Amino acid sequence: MSQAHTPRERARARTLEDITRIGRRHLATEGAAALSVRAVARDLGVVSSAIYRYVRSRDDLLTLLVVDGYDELGDLVDQRAGKVPHDDHRGRFLAIGRAVREWALREPATYALLFGSPVPGYQAPADRTTGPGTRVIAALVQVWEEAHAAGAVRDPEAPMRVPRKLAADLKRIRKDFATTAPDELVLRGVLSWAALFGCVSFEVFGQYGPDTFHAADELFERQLQLLADTTGI
C-alpha cells in the first residue's frame, strides 16, 4: 500500500478504514446477505450515495471485508504457529488448527463469508483475494515440508496408487508451493486441510445440531489428533 501524503489522501484512507470496520460489525450482527450499503452509510453519518465514492459497488465492499478477514485469520495462524518450535511438526499443525477454529468461533460471520456458500452473484476478484486467501494452506504446507525434510513423516502401511492425471495436479502444486513432499503426503495434507475446515464449518454452522456436542473443545481436539495421525506427522 502506498503511504498517504496529502491530508485528503489521509482522510480518504481513514474513511475507507471506517467503512471496513462498520461493514465488519454489520456482517457480524446481520450476516453477509443482509449487508447493506445504505446501513453502512447511516452508521458512517453520511448519505448512501457518498459511499460510492469509496467503494465501487456492494460487491466491492464485500471484497474489502473478504481481504480483511483473510488477513486477520492469516495473522493469527502465523502468530500461533510461530510460537511452536520448527521441529515440533505435530505441535505446529495442532496450533494452526486451533487458531483456525478460534478465529472462526470469534468471527463466525466473516468465517461464513470466506468459507461458507459463495455469496450469489459475487465473484471474488482473484488478484486481490488469492494472496491473503492462501495463507492458511501455505502455513500447513510449510509444516509438512519441514516434517518431510526432517524425515519425521510416518510411512503409510499400503502406499497409494496415484493416477496420471492426478499426479500432474500434484506436480503443479509442488511447483507452486515450492515443496518436495511426495504425492502421498501432499494428498494426505490436502485431506487434512479440507477436513480441518469441514470440522470447523460443522461446528460454526451448527451442522452437529443444537444438542449433540456440549464438549465441543474436546471433540475438536480429538479430531485434530486424528487428522495429524492421518497425515502421518
Next chain:
Amino acid sequence: MSQAHTPRERARARTLEDITRIGRRHLATEGAAALSVRAVARDLGVVSSAIYRYVRSRDDLLTLLVVDGYDELGDLVDQRAGKVPHDDHRGRFLAIGRAVREWALREPATYALLFGSPVPGYQAPADRTTGPGTRVIAALVQVWEEAHAAGAVRDPEAPMRVPRKLAADLKRIRKDFATTAPDELVLRGVLSWAALFGCVSFEVFGQYGPDTFHAADELFERQLQLLADTTGI
C-alpha cells in the same frame, strides 16, 4: 402428508409443488440470497401477494426448499448404499460418500443452502428439518454399527483418551442412534462425516482455487479411501 381429497385441496397441493419446483430452479440460477418471492410469483403467472396464500414468508419458502433438498439427497444416498451388500462395509461408506458428492455437484445451490453458511436471519424450524436432515449421518452410523457388530473394524494402534464430558456426549449419541459402537469408533465416524462434507464443500464452493485440481474425481476418490482407513473399516 395427508392425501388430498377435494379438488380444492388437490389444486392447492399442486400449486405448492409448482412453487417448490420454481423455487428450486431460481435457487439454482440465482442463489439462496437472491431467491425472491416476487420472481417465483412471476414465473407462476401470479401476482406476488398470491404466493402468501401458500407460504407464510420468504423463510417459509426456504424451509420448503431445505426439506425438499434433504429428501432428495437422502433418497440418493439410501439408494446407492442399498446397492452394496451389507457385509461390504467399506464399499457402503464409499457409495455414500460418492452419492453425497454427486448430488452436491448436480445441485450446488441447494447443497449450499443445506451445508453452507446459514442464511442470515433464517432459522430452520427443527420440527420440519431435523428428520430429513439426519438421513446421511444415519446411513453412515448404520455402516459403522454393522461393521462393528461384524468385528470388521480395525483396532487403533494407540487407543484414545476420552474426557468425561465428551464421553457423556458420546453416550447420548449412542442412545439417540441406537448404536453400540465404542467411543473411539464414534469419534472416528464423526470425523469422517465432517471431513466428507469438508471435502465436498471445498470442491463445490471452489476453495481449492480455479486451477488447482483438474482430476477432481480422482482426488475425491483418494480422500474417501483415506477417510475409510481413518475410520478403520
Next chain:
DNA sequence: TAGAAGCGAGAGCACTGCTCTCGCCATCAC
C-alpha cells in the same frame, strides 16, 4: 489565482418482502 478534482447531498429508478382490502367463486350446511 484560476481551473481541476474530490466529495457529500438529494432526487430518482427499479427492485425487494410483506400487509391490507376488495371482489370473485367454489364449497358446504340447511
Next chain:
DNA sequence: GTGATGGCGAGAGCAGTGCTCTCGCTTCTA
C-alpha cells in the same frame, strides 16, 4: 336450491434495497 363461509388472486401501498445522476461546495494543484 339457497345463503353463508372461506379460499383465492389482484391491486395498492409501505418501507426498505442497490445504484445512478446532477448539483453545488471545498480542497488541492499548476
